[in-house]
Structure formats: structure tokens, C-alpha cells
Amino acid sequence: xxxxxxEYHDGPDPLAPPYDVRAALDEMGxxxxxxxxxxxALRDLLKRGLPGAEDRRGLDDMLREVRRRRRELRERGRLxxxxxxxxxxxxxxxxxxxxxxxxxxxxxxxxxxxTLDNLPDDTASAIQELSSYEWRSAAARQTFEELRxxxxxxxxxxxxxxxxxxxxxxxxAAMERVxxxxxxxxxxxxxxxxxAHTQSDFDSFMATYEDMFPERPRTLEELVDILARRAAATxxxxxxxxxxxxxxxxxxxxxxxxxxxxxxxMRRLGDSLYARRPDLAWGTPERLTGExxxxxxxxxxxxxxxxxxxxxxxxxxxDYPGARLxxxxxxxxxxxxGRSAVDDLEALKRIERELEEQGYLLRRRGKLExxxxxVRRLGETALRRVFASLDAGRRGDHDQRDAGSAGELxxxxxxxxFGDEQPIDVVRTLVNGIRxxxxxxxxxxxxxxxxxxxxxxxxxxxxxxxxxxxxxxxxRRSAAAVCLLVDLSYSMALRGTWAAAKQTALALQAxxxxxxxxxxxxxxxxxxxxxxxxxxxxxxxxWDMVQGTNLHHALLxxxxxxxxxxxxxPVVLVVTDGEPTAHLMRNGRSAFEWPPSPETLELTLxxxxxxTRRRATxxxxxxxxxxxxxxxxxxxxRRNGGRVFSPSADRLGEYVxxxxxxxxxxx
Numbered sequence: 001x002x003x004x005x006x007e008y009h010d011g012p013d014p015l016a017p018p019y020d021v022r023a024a025l026d027e028m029g030x031x032x033x034x035x036x037x038x039x040x041a042l043r044d045l046l047k048r049g050l051p052g053a054e055d056r057r058g059l060d061d062m063l064r065e066v067r068r069r070r071r072e073l074r075e076r077g078r079l080x081x082x083x084x085x086x087x088x089x090x091x092x093x094x095x096x097x098x099x100x101x102x103x104x105x106x107x108x109x110x111x112x113x114x115t116l117d118n119l120p121d122d123t124a125s126a127i128q129e130l131s132s133y134e135w136r137s138a139a140a141r142q143t144f145e146e147l148r149x150x151x152x153x154x155x156x157x158x159x160x161x162x163x164x165x166x167x168x169x170x171x172x173a174a175m176e177r178v179x180x181x182x183x184x185x186x187x188x189x190x191x192x193x194x195x196a197h198t199q200s201d202f203d204s205f206m207a208t209y210e211d212m213f214p215e216r217p218r219t220l221e222e223l224v225d226i227l228a229r230r231a232a233a234t235x236x237x238x239x240x241x242x243x244x245x246x247x248x249x250x251x252x253x254x255x256x257x258x259x260x261x262x263x264x265x266m267r268r269l270g271d272s273l274y275a276r277r278p279d280l281a282w283g284t285p286e287r288l289t290g291e292x293x294x295x296x297x298x299x300x301x302x303x304x305x306x307x308x309x310x311x312x313x314x315x316x317x318x319d320y321p322g323a324r325l326x327x328x329x330x331x332x333x334x335x336x337x338g339r340s341a342v343d344d345l346e347a348l349k350r351i352e353r354e355l356e357e358q359g360y361l362l363r364r365r366g367k368l369e370x371x372x373x374x375v376r377r378l379g380e381t382a383l384r385r386v387f388a389s390l391d392a393g394r395r396g397d398h399d400q401r402d403a404g405s406a407g408e409l410x411x412x413x414x415x416x417x418f419g420d421e422q423p424i425d426v427v428r429t430l431v432n433g434i435r436x437x438x439x440x441x442x443x444x445x446x447x448x449x450x451x452x453x454x455x456x457x458x459x460x461x462x463x464x465x466x467x468x469x470x471x472x473x474x475x476r477r478s479a480a481a482v483c484l485l486v487d488l489s490y491s492m493a494l495r496g497t498w499a500a501a502k503q504t505a506l507a508l509q510a511x512x513x514x515x516x517x518x519x520x521x522x523x524x525x526x527x528x529x530x531x532x533x534x535x536x537x538x539x540x541x542x543w544d545m546v547q548g549t550n551l552h553h554a555l556l557x558x559x560x561x562x563x564x565x566x567x568x569x570p571v572v573l574v575v576t577d578g579e580p581t582a583h584l585m586r587n588g589r590s591a592f593e594w595p596p597s598p599e600t601l602e603l604t605l606x607x608x609x610x611x612t613r614r615r616a617t618x619x620x621x622x623x624x625x626x627x628x629x630x631x632x633x634x635x636x637x638r639r640n641g642g643r644v645f646s647p648s649a650d651r652l653g654e655y656v657x658x659x660x661x662x663x664x665x666x667x
Contacts, residue, residue: 235282
């Protein structure tokens, strides 16, 4: 294999280790387990930046930089600098001409003075009248030509960035080349509109006029984008002036283009650019607060940058429906913030992309959802948190490590898997090693013999690999039918206990799936109605903004789950912050009443009695110190024999998991 090395150009470090997307998911998990939705958790992660990567900025850092740049641009200067400069040069030329005429006593001199006295106040109209005036003063003539050159450069620079320097000392040949360039450009745009344009046409155009386009566009679309943004900025500059200033500057622009023979070509170009990019803010005024006057080209450049920063700010906020980082224009980021910001943005995009590609996030109908794979990882995280909060005396795995913990031997064996606790089947393991044939001969002294003439017998050493090991199968441990009933009512969000309840449900789901796979777990959420919650929807689950705590319906659903597993040990855990205020009527509708109606309490306690007859102990985790709730759960405990807990929200998971483990150990 051969390798080729070349000069390194700017871009991400090719030797940097890949970012671990699981760390990003864990960062999101902190927000999700605290009650945030997946889309908000991802948005917050992208705003903060990559965890553990100090040199990578998040969206918030970029937004702060964009806003700082906008403030600087707005304070840079005034937009009417070209008008001020034109008036100044015009006044200078008129003053020089008057100085030349004053000593002359002739009638011609007086007539010329009268012409100067009667010039219009409007700068553009005055320049128009003086365009045919025969100057007596050579200095005045030179100043007036300086004025016309200024206007020509500023007007063309407003449309073609960098044209001002190219026309600093123009000659007729240079202006003719500008006219030819605009004609060729308009012809190319028309051919493209007809579908006849090719990349070779553009390459030929750029080879001829490359010096007029310092941005070095590579395609016609890039060139159109550059010119359209600048043309739109010119219109915004005109819209930002006072009506009189706008009229004067428009007249100056039109005069300059007429004199340069560019009016028709500029009109064609403007129409084509507007037709291709009507989405740009063509006539939106901007307000600049600086004191220093800016030339027309500089003013257009400032407004062009302001428009870029405004659009970039909207994209970086990511606060619109269906927002994605792919919506952020990398070219705009490069222009506004530099190459390093493009690298930061690409790192953020990679996180968003890999979370989807690696199967943690799923976009469905524009909505971001966690996949079962992500939910499993978040459940494991929640479970680790719960175990981390347990006291040292109660800490540790709930499985028994003695040989008989898994039940009686069945006589069969199976290959060993990581985590198996069953005893090793030594015979089957050795047979597997011998069958592989990886044995080396060795001399072993037998009883009554030695290596010096006495009898000896050769033995073989058996080398074992991991694949050789087998374990003795045992009878399955007793299974449990687990029902966790979680209150989803609006009061859970108001009291700040909903996030803890969701984290507890995830932790219990992960515990049963990883440590008690033989158990049948069902999580039921209840508000005005109750419903079974699937594992993959737990993390993104939100509370219901409805009235009603229908524990009656939740116990009905839990009872059906227990009845489907008659040979399983029943485990029922209830997490709630209020007494029952709703029940299910015969027609399937929910009936709500507060304070709770006698019928609601009667039907709910009837389901509690049915649970008692199923030998299911109901343990209630009470998240509010409400007298009505306490009275109700005390009655449940009296009828059922279960226990009542009153944990704080931050210890709910610890209480529920510990109680579940206690019940499983007892059985």
C-alpha cells in the first residue's frame, strides 16, 4: 500500500480523535431526565457546544459574536458619505471657478457667474447642468473630473465589489472593457434562463474578467449570489436615506450610468438578479448610528454584511419548527466569523448527524424522537444515578452470588455468556477444549516410577479458550409481573415532580430489562385516562395538561396485566401527588370531579380490593403532603397491607428501586 502526502490546508484537524457521540447523548440525557423534550435537549446541547471540547464553540458563542459584529457595523458610520463628498467636490469646483472669474471684468465672466449663481440646490441637477459647462479654471475642471470619477467608481463599486480600485485611473479602454463584461454577463444569464448555459461558458467568462471579481466564484450560481446580495444591499442603502437624499443619490447614479453607457446593461442585470433572488430583503431600510460618513461602496458593503449577519443570527437561533443545523449557510459563517467558526459548526453538525445515523435519534414527520436504543441508554444512566444515591449499606447488585441462586440444575448445559452466574460444567468445558485439538504433550511421573528407567506416562495439557466454557442450566428463578403506575396529571408539572417520576420509570424499566429479564413489566401513565407506556416513549414523554387523576382506570389496566401472568408474583407500585379525582364510567368516558366524588373513591378502592385478592401488594409513593391524599393512601394501605412512602422528588427513584429490589429478594 502506498501513501501520498501533501501540504495541509485549513480545515479540521485530520488527526483529531472522532467525537464520541455517546457522550453527547448522555449530555442530552441529563436534560431529558430532568423533564426536557428530545428536541429541546438537542438544541440546548448544540447551544452549549461539545462537552469536553474547550476549543469548540457552541451556537450561543457564535450568536454572541454575530451580535457583536452587528453592533460594530451599525456604529461604523453614516450612509450619505458619497452625497457629502460629491457636494464638497462640487462646492470646491464652483469656488475655484469663481476665483478664476472674479478678476475678469468681461461680460462673459459675469454671465458665467450668473450661471453658477442659478445652479439648482439638488446636487445631481447641479452636476447635470455643469456637465456641459466650459470651465475657465483648470483647477475647477480637474476637481469636477475628480467628482465624476468618484461617482463612477462608487456606483460601479456598489454593484461590483472591488471595481473602485480597478477604475482608480480609468481610461476609455478600461471603461469599454467594463461595458463588454456587463454585456457578456447579461448574455450568459439569459442563456442560463433558457437552459443553454454550460460550466465551460462560465469558465471562459471568468478567464476573461477574473480581475473584476475578487471573490473568485466557481459557478454561475455563486456569482449570481454575490451580485444579488450586493444589489439588494444597494437598494437597502437607498431605502435607508431620507427621501431627498434618496432622490439626489438616485439621480447621481442614473447620470453616472448614462455617461458611462451602462444604463441599459445595469437595468438588465438588476432585473435578472431580482428574478433569481426575490427572497433577499431588497427594500428593507437599515439604521446606522455612526458619525463618520461612508462612501457608497463602503456603505453597501456594510449593509451587505449586516444582511448576512441578520440571516445568520436567525439560523443560529434554531428557534423555528423543524430547525436543523443544515439550514445554517457555511459560506455566511465563513464570511462573518472566519474559518474556525466553520469548523465549529461542522463539529456540531456531525453530532446532530451521527446521533441520527448511529440510531439514537429519529425524525418522524418533522418531529425529533428518541429511538429504543437511546431510551435503553438513558434508562441505564437513570439506573446508575439511582444506585449512586443509595446508602452504602443498601448499595450493590440485587443478584445473589451463591451457586444456588439461579435455581436447581436441569442436567443440560449451554455456552457461557458474559454475566452468567450458573456453575461451570467442567466436563463439557474440557471436552470442548480437547475437540479443538489444542493440546501439548508432557511427561508426567507415575506412582513407582521416575525418568531414569522407571515407568513414566505421557499426559497432555489442555488449553482452554473462552468459547470452550459451558455452564450448567438451572431452573428459572421466580418471575414477577411488575406494574408501575405513574401520575401524568398537570399537578405533577406544577409541583416539579414530573421529571423525577419519568426518571424513576426509566430506571425501573432498565433494571427489570437488565437484571430480571424473566419479569413482565408494564408502566401505566394516568391523568384523566390511563394508558400503557411503551419503553421507547418514556424518555420523550410529557405530562398531560388536563384535569383528573384517574387511578381507577390505571388499576383496571394493571389488573389485566397481572391476570395475563397468573403464575408470576404480582408487584404494584403507584407514584402520585394527589388523591383520585376521576373514574372510568360504563360507557368508557372519564368522569372528573373535585373534591373527589364518593363514586370515584368507591370505584378506586374497589380495584384496590381486587388487587388484594390477587395477592398483589400495592406500595404507594406519595409526592405531596396533602391531607386528602394522605387519608386516601392510608385507607389503601389498611385494605391492601401495602406500604406508604413519602419521598422527596430527588429521592423518588431511590425509594422505588429499593422497594422493588426488597420485594424481589423477599420472593
